[in-house]
Amino acid sequence: MATENTRGLARLMLAPSVGLLLVWMIVPLAMTLWFSFQNYNLLNPANVSWAGLFNYQYFYTDPAFFQSIWNTLLIVGGVLLITVVGGIAIALLLDQPMWGQGIVRIMIISPFFVMPPVAALVWKNMIMHPGYGVLADINRALGLQPVDWFAQYPLFSIIIIVAWQWLPFATLILLTALQSLDGEQKEAAEMDGAGFVSRFVYLTLPHLARSITVVILIQTIFLLGVYAEILVTTNGGPGYASTNLPFLIYRTALLGYDVGGASAGGIIAVILANIVAFFLMRAVGKNLDK
Amino acid sequence: MARAVSTRRTVVFTIAAWIIALILFFPILYTIITSFKSETEAIQGFGIVPSGTVESYAAVQAQSNYFKFFLNSVIISVGSTLLALLVAVPAAWSMAFSPTRRTKDILMWMLSTKMMPAVAVLVPIYLIFRDTGLLDSRVGLTVMLTLINLPIVIWMLYTYFREIPGEILEAARMDGASLWGEIVYVLTPMAVPGIASTMLLNIILAWNEAFWTIRLTTTNAAPLTAFIASFSSPQGLFWAKLSAASTLAIAPILIMGWFSQKQLVRGLTFGAVK
Structure with a gap:
């Protein structure tokens, strides 16, 4: 019944979205690529010249570059470790019978809805502040020296804050997956005398595998771009101790006015993201076939 | 007998879940509590009972x-x-x-x-x-x-x-x-x-x-x-x-x-x- 008419209409309905996203994807990216081969400083915009691979070389030889790549990977890896392990544990707990489950659930997912600057400031000032933070209060009550978190463990502190924001996401998705586990299978396993550990390893974990993959991939996309949390807490310091790739690019572009250098960094970020995207698309695409 | 065991399990799960939930929710809860304190109160150390003043809210709007x-x-x-x-x-x-x-x-x-x-x-x-x-x-x-x-x-x-x-x-x-x-x-x-x-x-x-x-x-x-x-x-x-x-x-x-x-x-x- 799909006439020529409806098919034309369908194409017309799709056109604006495709057009917008096409422009959105191609124009800025092409500009970044072009700038990355130029000597272009915003302080001296009249003097733009071809730089060849100089910007890449400059970025590559900057000691901050490798540190920022390493920091980026540490943030992604650290947060993933905390949120996936913690998320599985909390999801398993929430799947059990208890009183006030609705309220518990609401409390646990809440951090996800807190905007990044608020999350960072609250942790910085109210929780981790060496003078007035709650952790300092606890340390003093125990007779210990308060810790200056952002000076002594800047990257670790940022990982904690970001993990706090993403733990609810992992928990919620894993819990959703857990609740779709066939109850009969669980009962059968229990009847056969399978203990908690073997039920977890042979039944629950394989069932969760796909959701865990999805959690890891989606979080990685967002975690590669952590920005506001760093801006608000350590501003990338001390030195470059908590500077990740996005923050280094921001520093180069808007604080150093170096358009060429920042663009080269941007292209490197694209390559990094593409490696992740490749795997995510495969996982999501598989689901589409079902 | 089975009934008693399952009730005890529920109690254990409930306590564990509430502890975790309260820890994760604490930064938000404490922010809300602190917003009802005065500035001097807020830096006087840990306290979960605010005086209930709304002066901070008024100040935020007035200042910014x-x-x-x-x-x-x-x-x-x-x-x-x-x-x-x-x-x-x-x-x-x-x-x-x-x-x-x-x-x-x-x-x-x-x-x-x-x-x-x-x-x-x-x-x-x-x-x-x-x-x-x-x-x-x-x-x-x-x-x-x-x-x-x-x-x-x-x-x-x-x-x-x-x-x-x-x-x-x-x-x-x-x-x-x-x-x-x-x-x-x-x-x-x-x-x-x-x-x-x-x-x-x-x-x-x-x-x-x-x-x-x-x-x-x-x-x-x-x-x-x-x-x-x-x-x-x-x-x-x-x-x-x-x-x-x-x-x-x-x-x-x-x-x-x-x-x-x-x-x-x-x-x-x-x-x-x-």
């Missing part, structure tokens, strides 16, 4: 014209959501009901635009905005957030629309309904819940977006994300005022979030986990 930022957040997040829906509903509709051989490729390509790191296009976007006068304008930021969230909106709508059974359409056609009648009387009522939850999730995402909103605004169009981030360079002690500003910034979205837990899973996993 807080509601201007709040209004910007509302305009930008709601505006970009409506704009995205306007473009995405027809697209998702056509892909769900008139799929072609290329539909899957188009969907995957749309998703791939979401993978582009924002920071990679910071320089060109900043320059384009500067040269067109869009820096620090609500229009510019609204368009920006529309583009960023468009793939998620299309995907989410697509997964909802696809669940509307095709047989209903055929039945309507058999009864002689026109294409227009089909859309208005048959499909729209079934699509409304999906559109509503897509809208809710997108408002949350746009409200909390904290890269472009901070970098592309200064004062006029600055939403709450930029306003709160400006607190990072402190001038004196401001714990209670910071808490009041933070509480106001997260409260509406927290409440919306509680209502949209289920949709959240679906939207953020592009339909991969339901």
